[in-house]
Amino acid sequence: MAAAFDELECLEALEDLDAADQQDIPRRCITDRMNLFHSLHDEEFIKRFRLSKTTALNLLDKLQIQGTRDGRGSPVPPHLQLLITLRWMATGSFQLTIADSFDVSQQLVSKCTAKIVRAIASLLQDYVKRPSREHFSNIRNNYFEMSGFPGVLGAVDCTHVPIQSPGGARAEKFRCRKGFFSLNVQAACGPNLEFFDFVCRWPGSVHDSRIFNNSRLFFDLQHDLLEGHHLLGDPAYPLLPFLLTPVANPVGQREVRYNISHSKARNTIERAFGVLKMRFRCLTIPLKINLTTVMATICSAAVLHNMAVKYKEDLYMCNDDGAEESVNIEENIEHFVNAAGRQKRNNIINEYFS
Incomplete structure (x- = not known):
């Protein structure tokens, strides 16, 4: 009987330890992942996001973005929301592709890009004047x-x-x-x-x-x-x-x-x-x-372009597919x-x- 009582005490003690350990374990948070601001060199960062790390951090301070959660309930910090948006703008990739590369949901990418481009576009008068x-x-x-x-x-x-x-x-x-x-x-x-x-x-x-x-x-x-x-x-x-x-x-x-x-x-x-x-x-x-977000995206691209010019950001790209066509003289x-x-x-x- 005494042996059975000791076993019950041991089991209760183990359950108490498990409960304490579970309380100490934080919820899965995307901020625990590798921080791209630290892991990438400046040139690598610009290739992926079109801005230097310093300029991106300055922009982050101006935007004052609030944290949000993705469809899985995981907290998404402001700096990651900005990087998701910059990556989408830089590549024009499908939102699902961007979501997979950042390990977030496609719904979050859609929500982030719509919110962040509007926030950047609100700076148009400050940077385009x-x-x-x-x-x-x-x-x-x-x-x-x-x-x-x-x-x-x-x-x-x-x-x-x-x-x-x-x-x-x-x-x-x-x-x-x-x-x-x-x-x-x-x-x-x-x-x-x-x-x-x-x-x-x-x-x-x-x-x-x-x-x-x-x-x-x-x-x-x-x-x-x-x-x-x-x-x-x-x-x-x-x-x-x-x-x-x-x-x-x-x-x-x-x-x-x-x-x-x-x-x-x-x-x-x-x-x-x-x-x-x-x-x-x-x-x-x-x-x-939607059309409103399209306009905000284009205006935010102009803001980011001017920031890159102002801070003399290098453009590490090797082609010029975006060169404009000259206007036909017959259309004068x-x-x-x-x-x-x-x-x-x-x-x-x-x-x-x-």
Whole structure:
């Protein structure tokens, strides 16, 4: 009888120990996994997430992301939510592929990307803004050294970002002239490829000139620009005193030299779009998410691009699939020429390219 009593005491003691051990064991938490900020070198980190570790941590501080849980109930820390989103933007991979690589659920990837791109897009006005007048001279001089074109403050153009059909009665408005559904995104940049104006809300069928004529940039240039300064645009834009376009049918060497110089300077916006799409491959495939999140994704890509330019982040990539196509000269809208714009263009041709 005494032996049986001792065995019961031993069993109760073992159960108490098991209960204590179970209380000490933490719940499965993704933060216990290998921290990519520590395990990857800077170059490896940039290849995967398009930002350096320092820039990503600075961005994390600005976003103030709250922790969340995936479909399995596991806590997902803010830094991992950011890395999931950056990886999705950098590769454009299926969400399930991203989920498998981070050992989270596909639902979590969908939730994280939608939340984080909106948070990053909210920084658009902080990182995409026009240069101050104090910087005009530096920008103008950089463009002149680059191309020989005087008075340039930047270049403006549009690019199509493919999307899935939004459905509904207005779906065909998003079909661009190349036959796929898209958003027509307008941007302006300076000589260092940093965007200072970004418009992302127009369907793909809308013409570049209409987007420009209805933009805040157009209004601001009309009322607040130093005399003798201007943007450069391709033949899809109207010729205005503050927006110079190439000569559609150049006659003589002066106009040919003007067009060559104009092309060299305007090339900055085409290169900027190319770098943007190389950094974030999600912009090169039809985005299978709702339209609001698509716009937030594109705007967040512009914010991250400017951060990378500002902090001189290297782009460790070896191809240029995202290079923009030049606009067909037959699509010009020279019939919208403004008399003052024509006079200004003629003066520049005669003074600088004769």
